[in-house]
Amino acid sequence: MKILDWYILKRYLGTFFTLLLLFIPIGITVNLAEKIDKILVNEVPFLEVFYYYIDFTIYFANLLFPIFLFLSVIFFTSKLANNTEIIAFLSSGVSFNRFLRPYLIGATLICLGALVMGMYLAPSASQGFNDFTYKYLKHGRDAAETKDVFKQINDDEFIFATNFDPKNKTASNFTLENFKGNVLQFKISASRLKFNEKDSIYTLSNFEKRIVGKNSDDILLQHRKLDTVLPFEFGELTPVSYIAETKNFTELNEFIEQEKKRGSANINRYKVVAYKRWSLPVSAYILTIIAVAVSAMKRRGGMGVNLAIGIAIAFVFVFFDKVFGTMAEKSTFSPLIAVWFPNVFFGVLAIILLRKAKR
Structure with a gap:
């Protein structure tokens, strides 16, 4: 120089x-x-x-x-x-x-x-x-998605819910649908979902599970309240609005690919x-x-x-x-x-x- x-x-x-x-x-x-x-x-x-x-x-x-x-x-x-x-x-x-x-x-x-x-x-x-x-x-206001959350949680299952409350870990009008290819295998619905962090289980109120059978011979299971395990973490459903800013280069690329699959x-x-x-x-x-x-x-x-x-x-x-x-x-x-x-x-x-x- x-x-x-x-x-x-x-x-x-x-x-x-x-x-x-x-x-x-x-x-x-x-x-x-x-x-x-x-x-x-x-x-x-x-x-x-x-x-x-x-x-x-x-x-x-x-x-x-x-x-x-x-x-x-x-x-x-x-x-x-x-x-x-x-x-x-x-x-x-x-x-x-x-x-x-x-x-x-x-x-x-x-x-x-x-x-x-x-x-x-x-x-x-x-x-x-x-x-x-x-x-x-x-x-905690506006930190996470709170309305009409739709996600593909894996290759075969989709969920939908309204009125998420990240603080209390609850949601309303919960639905989980399981597909094999393009064919619906079963559908779970509940009026309210509550995640129990201590036990890592979900409590579903007015639980209903419809198993799709051949020739319209569906099986319907109902419970007023049911504790069960579901294939997702509650935090994955309601990512905070600033989550992308908190991830480094590699993590952000992986996160975007994951969120694409989840819709x-x-x-x-x-x-x-x-x-x-x-x-x-x-x-x-x-x-x-x-x-x-x-x-x-x-x-x-x-x-x-x-x-x-x-x-x-x-x-x-x-x-x-x-x-x-x-x-x-x-x-x-x-x-x-x-x-x-x-x-x-x-x-x-x-x-x-x-x-x-x-x-």
């Missing part, structure tokens, strides 16, 4: 980490001010609060690092432009592509670190962050999480190029104009990311397109702005 590379690379990494260190305490302070009353009311132990904010830091640093990186690049590149350092570099015979090289090296280093963190470290932080939130701040209604939500683990690091490259193209020109308004343009672009990027992500989670819209569309759109914008900056 030459002096130019080291000079820009040190500014690139130094400004990024400085911005992170400045914003993380601000984020913690704002979050604590908002949550302090609930923490005190619930008498949350100090150590749990301490670990929560460690997880909070990792969780949001992983989520927002492309935006921090984008703003930090605009900040220090604008300073270079205002000090006419960029003009001096280019006047010495350095091409704009050559000037861009240390930025891409810095983006590569940060993106590799972010990729590892997103695949393995952030899931653990997400588990702690969300568990604390639903345990102490939301009291999960949330499969698109899980795919969005999986695709974002790859798209976020790539977005850092794209935003770095846009940031350099926007801030490399010396403007009459100085750094303030560049920062204003950068913040506007950052808000549009976040808007696209949230809107398309929500569309994929709540509809049949392709998660792959939803996650990668912002990168494609801003990738085209980066090419246009880069060509303009070169001129």
